Amino acid sequence: xxxxxNSSPFTPERKTLDGETxxxxxxxxYGGNLSAxxxxxxxxxxxxxxxxxxxxxxxxxxxxxLELGVxxxxxxxxxxxxxxxxxxxxxxxxQKSTKTTxxxxxxxxxxxxxxxxxxxxxxxxxxxxxxxxxxxxNGEHSSVLASAADEALAALGSLSxxxxxxxxxxxxxxxxxxxxxxxxxxxxxxxxxxxILAFKPAPPxxxxxxxxxxxxxxPLKNANASSAQFRRRVATAPERVLDAPGLVDDYxxxxxxxxxxxxxxxxxxxxxxxxxxxxGTVSSLLETSPDxxxxxxxxxGDGAYVSVGxxxxxxxxxxxxxxxxxxxxxxxxTRVGVMGWNKHTLSTGAxxxxxxxxxxxxxxxxxxxxxxxxxxxCGLEWRADGAQLATGxxxxxxxxxxxxxxxxxxxxxxxxKAAVKALSWxxxxxxxxxxxxxxxxxxxxxxNTTTGARVNSIDTGSQVTSLRxxxxxxxxxxxxxxxxxxxxxxxxxxxxxxxxxPAHETRVLHSxxxxxxxxxxxxxxxxxxxxxxxxxxxxxxxxxASAAGTSGKADMVKQMTIR
Amino acid sequence: xxxxxxxxxxxxxxxxxxxxxxxxxEFFQYSINTILFQRGVYPAEDFTAVKKYGLTMLVSSDDxxxxxxxxxxxxxxxxxxxxxxxxxxVVITSKDTGEHVERWQFDVQIFNKSSSKKSSKKTVDxxxxxxxxxxxxxxxxTEAEIQSEIQSIFRQITASVTFLPxxxxxxxxxxxxxxxxxxxxxxxxxDSDAKEIKNGEKVQLRSFxxxxxxxxxxxxxxxxx
Numbered sequence: 001x002x003x004x005x006n007s008s009p010f011t012p013e014r015k016t017l018d019g020e021t022x023x024x025x026x027x028x029x030y031g032g033n034l035s036a037x038x039x040x041x042x043x044x045x046x047x048x049x050x051x052x053x054x055x056x057x058x059x060x061x062x063x064x065x066l067e068l069g070v071x072x073x074x075x076x077x078x079x080x081x082x083x084x085x086x087x088x089x090x091x092x093x094x095q096k097s098t099k100t101t102x103x104x105x106x107x108x109x110x111x112x113x114x115x116x117x118x119x120x121x122x123x124x125x126x127x128x129x130x131x132x133x134x135x136x137x138n139g140e141h142s143s144v145l146a147s148a149a150d151e152a153l154a155a156l157g158s159l160s161x162x163x164x165x166x167x168x169x170x171x172x173x174x175x176x177x178x179x180x181x182x183x184x185x186x187x188x189x190x191x192x193x194x195x196i197l198a199f200k201p202a203p204p205x206x207x208x209x210x211x212x213x214x215x216x217x218x219p220l221k222n223a224n225a226s227s228a229q230f231r232r233r234v235a236t237a238p239e240r241v242l243d244a245p246g247l248v249d250d251y252x253x254x255x256x257x258x259x260x261x262x263x264x265x266x267x268x269x270x271x272x273x274x275x276x277x278x279x280g281t282v283s284s285l286l287e288t289s290p291d292x293x294x295x296x297x298x299x300x301g302d303g304a305y306v307s308v309g310x311x312x313x314x315x316x317x318x319x320x321x322x323x324x325x326x327x328x329x330x331x332x333x334t335r336v337g338v339m340g341w342n343k344h345t346l347s348t349g350a351x352x353x354x355x356x357x358x359x360x361x362x363x364x365x366x367x368x369x370x371x372x373x374x375x376x377x378c379g380l381e382w383r384a385d386g387a388q389l390a391t392g393x394x395x396x397x398x399x400x401x402x403x404x405x406x407x408x409x410x411x412x413x414x415x416x417k418a419a420v421k422a423l424s425w426x427x428x429x430x431x432x433x434x435x436x437x438x439x440x441x442x443x444x445x446x447x448n449t450t451t452g453a454r455v456n457s458i459d460t461g462s463q464v465t466s467l468r469x470x471x472x473x474x475x476x477x478x479x480x481x482x483x484x485x486x487x488x489x490x491x492x493x494x495x496x497x498x499x500x501x502p503a504h505e506t507r508v509l510h511s512x513x514x515x516x517x518x519x520x521x522x523x524x525x526x527x528x529x530x531x532x533x534x535x536x537x538x539x540x541x542x543x544x545a546s547a548a549g550t551s552g553k554a555d556m557v558k559q560m561t562i563r
Numbered sequence: 564x565x566x567x568x569x570x571x572x573x574x575x576x577x578x579x580x581x582x583x584x585x586x587x588x589e590f591f592q593y594s595i596n597t598i599l600f601q602r603g604v605y606p607a608e609d610f611t612a613v614k615k616y617g618l619t620m621l622v623s624s625d626d627x628x629x630x631x632x633x634x635x636x637x638x639x640x641x642x643x644x645x646x647x648x649x650x651x652x653v654v655i656t657s658k659d660t661g662e663h664v665e666r667w668q669f670d671v672q673i674f675n676k677s678s679s680k681k682s683s684k685k686t687v688d689x690x691x692x693x694x695x696x697x698x699x700x701x702x703x704x705t706e707a708e709i710q711s712e713i714q715s716i717f718r719q720i721t722a723s724v725t726f727l728p729x730x731x732x733x734x735x736x737x738x739x740x741x742x743x744x745x746x747x748x749x750x751x752x753x754d755s756d757a758k759e760i761k762n763g764e765k766v767q768l769r770s771f772x773x774x775x776x777x778x779x780x781x782x783x784x785x786x787x788x
Contacts, residue, residue, distance in 0.1 A: 194649065197748060198755035199635050199738045204627035206605050206733065496612065 238530040249525035252378040256510035261303030267294030298339040309336030342382040349377025372399040381423040392420025411452040417441040424467040436464025471517035481507030583775035584643035650741035658733040670779040712771035
């Protein structure tokens with residue numbers, strides 16, 4: 001109905017045309033005063049004003065005829081009807097003022113469509129009274145006006161059919177309707193040179209029926225109200241920043257670890273340094289031969305030993321207190337990018353995709369060969385109870401192994417679309433594993449490792465480089481590479497991002513939690529090591545929280561301090 | 564917008580027409596999302612919380628809904644910048660009866676349309692323009708003031724669930740725009756009636772204004788029978 005009045009199915013619309021003709025007449029009379037007239041007729045009492053002003057001007061016949069029509073109407077009509085009529089006239093009036101040719105049809109018809117009911121109701125009577133007047137008026141006016149009148153007459157032909165019916169359906173509008181029409185009319189003033197446009201494509205279907213009642217009553221765990229209520233404040237500034245010169249910018253390595261004895265080991269090119277969080281002192285533990293580099297470091301559970309993986313595939317065990325190497329374990333032909341301790345068993349993952357288990361106490365150290373990955377293993381994490389092992393590789397696989405049968409993985413998950421380095425076992429729900437994918441994947445998936453089902457997922461929007469569960473809060477922290485280089489803390493299982501800290505200049509490569517679980521250390525390609533108090537315990541809850549820690553490691557350490 | 568602002572800072576600190584249009588368009592976007600959430604057009608799980616206007620706003624995280632709103636917004640942005648829009652309406656319609664049950668109307672007034680045109684002309688030959696012939700804009704607001712005005716609108720929209728009647732059954736929504744007749748209209752948009760609520764109750768909510776726009780908010784709804 002946008003473009004031609006011919007195609008309009010609404011007969012009542014045409015009626016406005018005869019009102020139009022009358023307007024045409026009045027327009028010529030009013031001349032420059034026209035706009036004043038408009039504004040008057042827009043007001044509610046307009047029809048009273050206009051005849052008076054007409055009289056004052058002392059006008060010709062068509063004008064008078066119109067006045068008569070109007071005043072007749074005012075006399076006979078009820079109060080309620082008149083506002084409708086004055087309004088219906090106003091429309092065409094404006095119309096004329098914007099355009100004097102006959103193409104006005106397309107302008108107001110859409111609008112009529114909108115207010116069609118009102119137009120019909122309001123003008124039904126009026127039209128009956130004014131029907132003849134166009135005949136008397138059109139002769140004396142310009143051809144444009146005359147043709148407008150002809151058009152109107154043509155319209156009247158069809159209109160008269162309708163006129164019989166309209167008054168029948170016409171009923172006294174309720175006060176409500178009057179108010180409605182009123183507001184509509186005021187809208188009409190603007191909308192004449194306007195179109196109401198709707199966005200035509202249908203909106204997507206709701207994924208499931210919504211019962212608002214339950215929505216309102218629902219404890220808004222992940223919505224604003226309650227999350228604000230329970231949200232803890234997280235310090236977004238680092239507690240401490242250390243330089244980590246020469247940190248290799250390689251996603252596939254694991255060069256940072258924090259021991260249960262509160263010492264941080266970091267591999268920087270060919271060196272391993274140990275920084276004591278208690279005393280703040282740094283010591284160089286070892287330097288490799290010049291033909292290789294440190295590709296991974298990992299503390300044993302008791303915090304006494306560090307295992308060091310090298311680019312050559314060699315794995316060394318160091319006594320940190322003594323500063324001596326205890327043994328070297330060979331077996332891998334390619335660099336060892338990731339390691340994990342489970343009591344006296346050390347698991348090592350290499351670039352070849354192989355994972356070996358070593359019993360560090362015996363000479364024939366290799367106890368198992370875990371074959372699943374076809375590309376570099378970069379993530380490896382034992383469950384705290386040692387019953388399951390999770391590994392992730394550059395082949396985008398996550399393998400979950402049962403410690404009792406290591407021939408084949410219990411589950412192999414192919415959901416990630418990029419390398420999986422970030423792995424973390426949930427401390428309070430032992431069968432939940434979180435895994436994070438690389439830059440092409442950006443997702444964190446949560447798995448039930450008993451059933452193998454994926455229970456949750458988050459699209460983080462950037463490469464996930466590490467994941468650490470909080471031992472005290474129902475939260476997990478992720479570190480990210482390109483493009484965010486940030487630390488994000490997510491509530492679980494609501495998966496709401498509680499905070500995102502822009503942590504480093506470049507991608508965060510490694511992270512580890514302090515033994516008391518409060519502090520997160522991050523190492524990034526910008527060669528800095530930063531400490532963040534992301535899981536700060538509330539005063540008073542410290543003792544109970546550490547007792548609640550599930551790992552034996554967490555139990556034995558007291559509140560840690562950093563100097 | 565920050566670029567816009569910096570550019571302006573040298574002259575007067577106010578939002579330019581373009582920045583203001585953007586702000587208004589953005590306001591619409593969040594309004595649509597808020598209405599969809601608050602009125603349960605889509606399930607609450609489909610929404611994620613984001614910080615905006617110093618509030619936590621819920622925006623749809625459903626890809627289809629996001630794409631749908633994005634399509635609307637991209638056209639709206641153009642119209643806004645062209646100053647073609649006088650109203651934006653979100654109509655909630657019952658899927659069962661096809662009846663329009665709720666209608667959120669945002670009236671946009673553009674201040675001194677002419678003067679802004681003049682000022683755009685001025686950039687062409689600003690050497691010739693005398694500073695006196697540009698009428699002073701209404702008292703300027705700081706961004707913080709504008710934000711707090713917007714904030715209170717969203718608070719009101721959120722609070723309106725307390726008086727709006729319960730929406731029964733599945734509902735869907737439509738976006739209408741009252742545009743100037745001479746606007747360019749892409750294929751996806753077509754003429755429509757106003758989708759008014761018959762015998763609807765109306766509640767005027769707060770409004771906000773920038774130096775170039777004023778936006779009034781009005782919700783109308785069907786009275787319970």
